[in-house]
Amino acid sequence: MADTTVPTGHGHDEDSSRRDFLLTSTVVVGGAGVIAAALPFIDYMNPSADVLALASLEFDLSGVEEGQSITVMWRKKPVFIRRRTSTEIKEAEEVPLSQLKDPQPDSERVEKPEWLVMVGICTHLGCIPKGQAPGDPKGEYGGWFCPCHGSHYDTSGRIRKGPAPRNLEVPPYEFTGDTTILIG
Numbered sequence: 001m002a003d004t005t006v007p008t009g010h011g012h013d014e015d016s017s018r019r020d021f022l023l024t025s026t027v028v029v030g031g032a033g034v035i036a037a038a039l040p041f042i043d044y045m046n047p048s049a050d051v052l053a054l055a056s057l058e059f060d061l062s063g064v065e066e067g068q069s070i071t072v073m074w075r076k077k078p079v080f081i082r083r084r085t086s087t088e089i090k091e092a093e094e095v096p097l098s099q100l101k102d103p104q105p106d107s108e109r110v111e112k113p114e115w116l117v118m119v120g121i122c123t124h125l126g127c128i129p130k131g132q133a134p135g136d137p138k139g140e141y142g143g144w145f146c147p148c149h150g151s152h153y154d155t156s157g158r159i160r161k162g163p164a165p166r167n168l169e170v171p172p173y174e175f176t177g178d179t180t181i182l183i184g
């Protein structure tokens with residue numbers, strides 16, 4: 001199993017990184033079994049890294065509490081999964097599209113309002129924004145902040161201020177259970 005820890009930004013907090021690692025490790029182990037069942041055509045004589053990079057992955061989110069974020073790896077990219085609070089959902093839903101640089105309603109970015117799932121790579125130059133760990137700066141709009149050049153994302157992961165041109169990407173995914181998600 002590859003190391004699934006990912007940096008949550010520059011100079012991240014050790015305690016929160018360890019917590020993220022534990023959560024991430026747990027869910028990724030669950031996903032590995034799904035790969036074997038779902039992709040029988042992959043050449044298993046030459047497995048692991050290539051399979052993991054291409055496959056859809058399933059994650060169990062039952063241990064993620066409201067207001068908590070985890071980072072999982074999918075196709076070698078960090079994916080941020082946040083269980084949003086009711087306040088965050090309300091803020092995301094009430095923003096007029098006219099105020100958005102990359103206009104997109106929150107409803108088009110989530111399957112379930114409670115769960116925000118997006119690729120954690122800044123659309124400016126590809127840094128990993130801060131905001132996953134509890135003590136991280138979340139920017140002026142309460143979501144994520146990319147300190148490289150100062151891009152602020154809101155609670156829907158939409159770009160609100162700074163040089164990034166687009167919202168954080170939402171990967172293809174579906175819920176396969178109340179708290180089980182298949183990404184890819």
Ligand code: FES
Pocket residue numbers: 122123124125126127146147148149150151162163164
């Ligand atoms: S890479 Fe995020 S602001 Fe430049």
